[in-house]
Amino acid sequence: xxxxxxxxxxxxxxxxxxxxxxxxxxxxxxxxxxxxxxxxxxxxxxxxxxxxxxxxxxxxxxxxxxxxxxxxxxxxxxxxxxxxxxxxxxxxxxxxxxxxxxxxxxxxxxxxxxxxxxxxxxxxxxxxxxxxxxxxxxxxxxxxxxxxxxxxxxx
Amino acid sequence: xxxxxxxxxxxxxxxxxxxxxxxxxxxxxxxxxxxxxxxxxxxxxxxxxxxxxxxxxxxxxxxxxxxxxxxxxxxxxxxxxxxxxxxxxxxxxxxxxxxxxxxxxxxxxxxxxxxxxxxxxxxxxxxxxxxxxxxxxxxxxxxxxxxxxxxxxxxxxxxxxxxxxxxxxxxxxxxxxxxxxxxxx
Numbered sequence: 035x036x037x038x039x040x041x042x043x044x045x046x047x048x049x050x051x052x053x054x055x056x057x058x059x060x061x062x063x064x065x066x067x068x069x070x071x072x073x074x075x076x077x078x079x080x081x082x083x084x085x086x087x088x089x090x091x092x093x094x095x096x097x098x099x100x101x102x103x104x105x106x107x108x109x110x111x112x113x114x115x116x117x118x119x120x121x122x123x124x125x126x127x128x129x130x131x132x133x134x135x136x137x138x139x140x141x142x143x144x145x146x147x148x149x150x151x152x153x154x155x156x157x158x159x160x161x162x163x164x165x166x167x168x169x170x171x172x173x174x175x176x177x178x179x180x181x182x183x184x185x186x187x188x189x
Numbered sequence: 190x191x192x193x194x195x196x197x198x199x200x201x202x203x204x205x206x207x208x209x210x211x212x213x214x215x216x217x218x219x220x221x222x223x224x225x226x227x228x229x230x231x232x233x234x235x236x237x238x239x240x241x242x243x244x245x246x247x248x249x250x251x252x253x254x255x256x257x258x259x260x261x262x263x264x265x266x267x268x269x270x271x272x273x274x275x276x277x278x279x280x281x282x283x284x285x286x287x288x289x290x291x292x293x294x295x296x297x298x299x300x301x302x303x304x305x306x307x308x309x310x311x312x313x314x315x316x317x318x319x320x321x322x323x324x325x326x327x328x329x330x331x332x333x334x335x336x337x338x339x340x341x342x343x344x345x346x347x348x349x350x351x352x353x354x355x356x357x358x359x360x361x362x363x364x365x366x367x368x369x370x371x372x373x374x
Contacts (some may be wrong), residue, residue: 043245044210045254052197057190072192073200080209083255 038088047083048076054093055100062104071107072164075100080082084164091153098145098163105141106165135182142166143178195342198260205261211253214245214260220274224339226263229253232284233266236337238358251289270339274369279306279363281340293319297331304345307370311349339366 045169057076077082078099132152142164149163150154160171204210212234214227216371225240226233229252232368249256265283272278287295301320306311312332321327332343338358344366348354356363367373 041249041254043249044255045245045257048257053190055194055197060190069193069196072196073203076200077203077207077209080204080255080257084253086254096194127233 039090040181041083041086041089044083047079047096049072049130050148051096052076052095053144055096058097058100059104063107067107067111071100071103074107075103078103078162078165083157085158085162087156087159094149094153095159095163097157098149102141133141138185139178139181143174143181146171146174147178147182153184191255199257201257202261204257209255209257210257210259212248213257213259215246215258215260215263215267217267217270218265219270221358221365224270225264225349226270228254228266230366231286231288231335233340234286236339238338238362252286276369281290283340283350285337285340293321293327294331294334297328298335298341300337301332301341301343301346304342306342307344307366307372309347309372312346312354313349315346327353335364342366345370347373 038132052072056068056072057073059075062068063071073097077098078090092184136147139147146160147165149160155163157168157171160175161168164171164174165173206214209222212227212229214225214235217224222238223236225235225244227235227332229248231252234248234252235243235254237295246258269278269281269283287298290298296319297315300315304315312328313322316322316324316328319328328346329356332346335341335343335357338356340345344356344363346354353363353367355361362372
């Protein structure tokens with residue numbers, strides 16, 4: 035029988051992931067804005083942590099939250115500039131594998147599709163990563179998939 | 190990538206202020222050594238002289254997985270302990286989280302909580318008070334496994350002949366607590 039990976043006490047998860055999260059945020063936002071984004075990232079994670087079903091993919095999950103916080107921060111502080119599209123600098127295989135399909139999708143749809151089909155997360159988990167409701171996560175995923183389909187059938 | 194102490198502290202404080210944690214814990218300094226203190230949403234869940242590696246997992250299992258070291262979460266307990274050790278407090282006003290304990294244990298701890306500052310009682314007397322006069326040994330086991338010593342004053346329980354008998358934190362600590370309370374000649 036398969037056993038789900040247990041969810042570790044948040045302290046252990048935080049100690050394990052915080053350094054990489056800070057690295058990602060500093061690369062995206064610079065040292066000064068990274069500090070606030072760091073707090074925001076782990077507060078969002080805490081908010082959703084009690085609703086996780088299992089302890090798998092926690093690294094992918096927190097890095098996705100961090101990327102979304104970075105996107106929100108850039109949006110808030112420099113509304114006119116174009117967003118930097120999340121790259122594959124963190125070496126996430128699923129993310130890269132899906133890149134040919136998901137490139138060019140709006141960031142939220144792209145994140146939703148990757149988390150759903152690349153990392154097999156539930157809509158609740160995706161919702162917490164994106165800071166939205168489960169319905170909105172489902173909506174973003176299906177809109178993203180429809181958009182991919184449409185693109186692939188068109189010449 | 191190192192996280193500055195300030196950034197780390199701000200996150201932990203915000204988490205506690207926003208009520209986002211199930212269990213906040215920290216180490217509280219005291220005259221009888223450092224004390225591991227864990228507070229859940231229900232109340233004080235653990236106070237230990239010698240915390241174990243698996244304590245966080247055990248706390249998460251009954252109180253929820255959002256277990257985080259947080260100085261702010263233990264502020265109230267720290268203040269009452271400080272007052273106690275400075276001889277400015279004789280009784281604690283703390284809510285306790287006794288979830289998961291069997292009924293016998295809870296009734297023994299209830300009787301224990303009524304033993305006043307500066308007095309001692311015996312295992313046998315406690316057993317009588319919970320209506321199980323022959324269960325002195327079982328009462329001893331409950332004392333030995335007490336997750337919230339000092340607040341639940343198992344240091345005030347001694348043998349029928351006046352021997353200190355034993356203490357989870359070490360006999361020196363039991364002696365120090367009884368001396369602090371003036372319970373020893």
